[in-house]
Amino acid sequence: MDTSVGKFAIRVNDLVVGFGHRVILDHLSLDVRRGEILGLVGASGGGKSVLMRTIIGLIPRRSGGIEVMGARIGSPHDVGTQRAAGKWGILFQQGALFSSLTARQNIQFPLRENLVLSSALLDEIATAKLEMVGLTPEDGDKFPSELSGGMTKRVALARALALDPAIVFLDEPTSGLDPIAAGDFDALIKTLQKTLGLTVFMVTHDLASLNTVCDRVAALADGNIVAIGPMRELLQSDHPWVRAYFHGKRSLMLQPKAS
């Protein structure tokens, strides 16, 4: 086995993705280290979700290579992809909860499919996950259509974390949460990273999350990663888009100390 497999959780190499005539990701390369929390920022409609969905094999690519935990990713039905799928949990931007299952059943679904365990333990684990993401046990009996936007996010997060996967992909996990809940969420991710050695690939616009939990931040602009590194370095970056993103009026309001 080659050593890079041990060091990197996700390797994206020279990736090209497009729809019709439009190229969204243009020869993009990105490595995510094992056990780190990587934040991905970029303009709305810039292709962050597309990048995430391509990495997990949902969108076909024109060229380039993707490896997750050493497994090459192809279409969703490939053996390699399926093997990798056992090791990841995914939070989609719209939640993507199963609408005909209750919140609790949604969380239990991956457990039930992958493990053999008693139904009492199944219930306890589901309730534990619900509480860990800040919901009450009573919320577990609600159907997705009865949940608020932020609650949907949290249930989806609980489902993504149900199996304590090695990698989680989170698409805007804190959007729609109040700042307190978002802070709890950040703390939870940090705890899990520390305990489980979790690798987190997180698309976010939340500057606080970027500041507090992300080990590194990658900026996606014009279909490519234009800057990557710890938040400190990104603040120093002189790429015009990155400057505009972190030093715009709105961003400065939130981080008066950042130079």
Add this chain to the structure above:
Amino acid sequence: MATEPQLAVTSRGDALELRPDGFWIAANVTVLEALADAAAPQVERAKSLKMDMSGLSELDTLGAWLLEKLSRQIAGHPAEIVGVSENYAGLIEEVRHVNRHNLPPPKARNPVIAKVEEVGRAAWNSREDVAVFLQMLGSLCVALLGIIRKPRSLRLTSLVYQLYRVGWQAIPIILLITFLIGAIIAQQGFFHFRKFGADSYVVDMVGILVLRELGVLIVAIMVAGRSGSAYTAELGSMKMREEIDALSTMGLDPVVVLILPRVLALVLALPILTFIGSMAALYGGGLVAWFYGGMGPSIFIARLHDAVSVTHFQVGMIKAPFMALVIGIVACSEGLRVKGSAESLGKQTTTSVVKSIFLVIVLDGLFAVFFASIGM
């Protein structure tokens, strides 16, 4: 992949010490649960509990919870936990707070009473079905009146598009099915009537049956399955994605924008389809008469001329728009009753088809009584 986890239990008098060892992770859950269950009775009996976590090679939420659950079994003072590596401290702290509130257990109910209650409620709720039907009929009438007053508010594009879908695109399948039905009836007629030498009455049977009853009934059932289900599924998924709410908040009436064009298209299309279907059935009957019954086309047409009158044709055609109305109303109101889940969309679509076919047949029966009493 992971090595077997262990749980060493040592007791000194009333004091119990637990030493979990190895991989306490979800992949090993079956073993872990057995270990925890085996240790539970001893923990319950113990006065004090010490847990030594230093042997753990890996821990995840599930493992941490199982250990936490064990440590809660003890009645007296809380368990003493030692040897926690820095990595796991956060997680162990985290699970300490969960599952503290006991959920009220679901009420056990007598299955017989539950069944009876279910039947009773279903019967009582059928009132609601009638109310929903009448309400939809009422709103359609109001919408129609609005259009008569202001003809420009009719969604013409939508109406034409729906007509294309439920009318034009349905023609091939309707032609095929009714042709086959006509042919089968004629074949059966010749086969059985021949025994009495009553061959020539087959034409009467085919003609009257097709024009009065079967043509319209078969076409209505086909349309209920084909277009009614599509209406329910469309409106249902629009309801699920809050598109209908969005429409109402823009000051537009969903009945005018979505439902009226659909129902109107059905009411216009069904008589035409019935006509086409009846002709195809007669054609099929004629072909069988020719090739199977040995009755040439000219004789068939002459007999048909004698056997059927315009009344039979009228009876069939009068029924068509009413059946279309029933199908349209049922399909649309079932669509609007879809709740948030994909399952309810499927359920409502099934209900829509079953209910509209049932109502079409009931309506046909009522019409039979009505026409008999006015002598048509």
